[in-house]
Amino acid sequence: MTPKSTEKLITAMREKARHLGFDGLEIASANAIPEAADRLRAYLDAGYHGTMGWMEETAGRRASPTGLWPDVRSVIMLAMNYGPGTEPGDGPLANLDRPDRAEISVYARHRDYHDIIKGRLKELASFLVSRTPSEHKPDVKVFVDTAPVMEKPLAQAAGLGWQGKHTNLVSRRIGSWFFLGAIFTTLDLPATGAETDHCGSCRACLDSCPTNAFPAPYQLDARRCISYLTIEHPGPIPHEFRVPMGNRIYGCDDCLAACPWNKFASTAREAKLVARDDLKSPKLADLLQLDDPGFRKLFSGSPIKRIGRNKFIRNVLIAAGNSGCGDLKPHVEILLTDPDETVRGTAVWAFRRLATDPEITAQRRAFSAAETAQSVIAEWTFDT
Incomplete structure (x- = not known):
């Protein structure tokens, strides 16, 4: 493909992605995160993954896109906003002072995002294949958080945002209330360029954590994280974390909610990601x-x-x-x-x-x- 036809293809993909409900599309090369393997190994060696043994088991494939699929040349990263609404009870911390009610993480108040995003990714991937010349038809694979893919480092390498001190992705344009999806392709596309860190001296996310789950900026000890404890951890929850959990029964949004970049966040456009009334303050x-x-x-x-x-x-x-x-x-x-x-x-x-x-x-x-x-x-x- 010529540079001009490639540029035209990417423009068309951006338009299609927007039509499908995505709020950002950027591209990284398959070898864009060479440092990820060492960082993942250090994380696992520290035991920060807790009982998530699948992280250790899939470390080789997780460390690099080519470890998962040797033929991949480019990774198309996409963002879909799930920002909370503005009505009473919509906020991420709205129920923390209502002890008879439960606090559920914003992302889990409606449909399972895996099902929503994967279908849209498949449609976009098919669009990509259909728009390439017959002699350049690429292979594609789509991933939404269920395969060993380093979505956040890849998203930063592509330019969707940067990993903040809470290790979640932050965007100067849409804040941090968004899901990530990936399309791996054998097509060699130009990378759009990495985003730089804009956290500065701010540590609002670190100071907001009820269980002190951040041993240092940009490091998360999942064993102390309420999201991990309420979702991944099997058996009894350690006693030291029970009182700090408060009424958070599924996930925790404290560090996300504390981020000042969320002043640029907006309410989810996708109806299936808008909170159900019965899950706002159950x-x-x-x-x-x-x-x-x-x-x-x-x-x-x-x-x-x-x-x-x-x-x-x-x-x-x-x-x-x-x-x-x-x-x-x-x-x-x-x-x-x-x-x-x-x-x-x-x-x-x-x-x-x-x-x-x-x-x-x-x-x-x-x-x-x-x-x-x-x-x-x-x-x-x-x-x-």
Whole structure:
């Protein structure tokens, strides 16, 4: 392809991407992030990935686009805005001072972005193939956060934004409320140029973290991150993080919300990414009553569904324990005998924070006398 035809193709792709709901398209070469391998290795060696063993298992393919697909020549990076609305309750931290309500990360308040973006990427990739001459027809692959792709370093190399001190991508044009998608192609396209860092001396994101998850600027210890703890971490959540979690039951937006570059952010254009009314400020009392069918029905099509009912109820119980709301106690009490061990143990923690000493003593005696004592008494004797 000639430089002029290539330029025309990229212009057409930008227009098509905008039509499909994307808010940015930039291009990086497949070898644009040579430093990524060493940085990833240092991250894994420090243990910052926690229980996400898949990061270690896929490190070789994750370190470079060519490690994942040797034939790739160019990576087209795309951004899709999911910025919160401006109505009451839309904000990312709107519920933190409402202890009887749950705080859900903005990105998870509607449809699963994987499903939305992947379909649009496939359409854009097909458009790319259709617009290239027959003698230059490229191969393409699309990725949305589910394959071992270093989306954020690639997006910075392409010029969509830069990785801020909180390690998330920031754009001078659209802030930081956006998803990333990638199209790998065998077509050799001109790179659009990397973005530079514009954080300066600001450390608002670092100082906002409730659990001190940043050992240093531009470093994240996932083991201390509320997003990791509520979504990825299996089993009981360590006690040191339970009170700082507050009522955050799925993800955490504190560091994103603190970034001053979000003054340029806008509300999501894609209707499927606009928050559902019932997920803006859900009542903890309602969520505590969800059984597995109820959980699946409520979160059908939502990214929340993937963590499962038991892990979700674990998170809600921590929010209940932090709430100080005595009217949640009956709902917590029912979960003291839940079939899931982690739910039971977390229910004990929450009950002990909401109940009076006589109520706690009565419950302990009841469990000690029950036939099921061996399966539940450990939670009562555990040092909370």
